[in-house]
């Protein structure tokens with residue numbers, strides 16, 4: 078009988094060590110890749126293609142089951158509506174990783190920010206899967222909108238879908254199984270069903286891969302650095318034309334045109350951020366450059382890295398790897 082890995086959902090096999098799902102013995106519950114991630118923190122990249130993901134979304138659409146759509150607050154989707162192209166079920170939007178943002182930011186403000194995008198979700202819940210914040214509120218919301226026993230958990234890779242299910246299991250069930258989580262994209266490789274109790278089965282899914290996320294273009298050793306482990310301390314810079322800000326060894330923002338301004342940088346505390354004279358500073362000038370006109374109180378978002386809130390109107394040049402997505406939005410904070 079086919080046996081699937083309890084960590085990532087892949088079909089287990091004991092024949093080819095180079096292929097997904099390998100385990101030394103089919104007696105084991107998890108594959109070797111999950112074993113190494115769980116026990117040694119050794120990360121192994123797996124590439125999923127999005128067609129499989131879209132197929133999963135379409136199959137959910139054929140059911141009437143409730144869907145939890147998880148997003149990472151630090152990396153909000155530019156197009157949060159996209160999910161509606163595939164899924165017409167009831168959806169609860171879950172804003173995860175609340176613990177990475179300053180405490181002073183009110184939950185209501187975050188929800189209102191999303192509501193202003195004119196979205197079509199049953200409800201919005203702000204949580205931290207890792208720090209176990211607001212999970213009780215989420216469970217009550219699930220109960221309120223549940224249409225059947227099964228509830229799907231979907232979203233981009235790395236937003237914390239498996240972490241959320243682990244926290245729910247830990248809080249509310251005797252189930253000792255735990256899903257594999259990691260800072261790498263595509264940790265979960267297949268659908269995994271987990272019974273929380275007699276009335277609720279959670280279904281973890283592989284995430285949609287966002288090719289514009291910086292995680293795909295950095296050295297693995299930097300992975301842990303770019304993911305905030307603790308609350309971000311925003312770095313505030315009073316800045317004038319002719320100066321630039323360099324973030325880690327990854328991105329640079331030149332202030333090209335405008336009055337005195339302030340740039341507030343929201344990235345992982347482990348990344349070094351520094352202000353320089355733009356003419357004298359030669360750092361990262363070889364990266365792809367995009368020019369933006371930023372309006373009053375807007376953010377520059379660098380996909381996977383964080384965002385920079387800019388107070389006044391400005392013209393800026395953003396330098397980052399050419400594959401990494403950047404865009405301007407109304408300030409979230």
Ligand SMILES: Nc1nc2c(ncn2[C@@H]2O[C@H](COP(=O)(O)OP(=O)(O)OP(=O)(O)O)[C@@H](O)[C@H]2O)c(=O)[nH]1
Pocket residue numbers: 173174175176177204205206207208233234235236237238239240241257258259260261262263264265266282283284285304305306307
């Ligand atoms: N700070 C913080 N980090 C979190 C939270 N939830 C998850 N993470 C981290 O985010 C990363 C991804 O978590 P996963 O649970 O593997 O994400 P996923 O959505 O299941 O990812 P895929 O399986 O690749 O689709 C891990 O490094 C987690 O530790 C949270 O609430 N706060």
Ligand SMILES: [Mg+2]
Pocket residue numbers: 238239240257258264265281282283
């Ligand atoms: Mg996962």
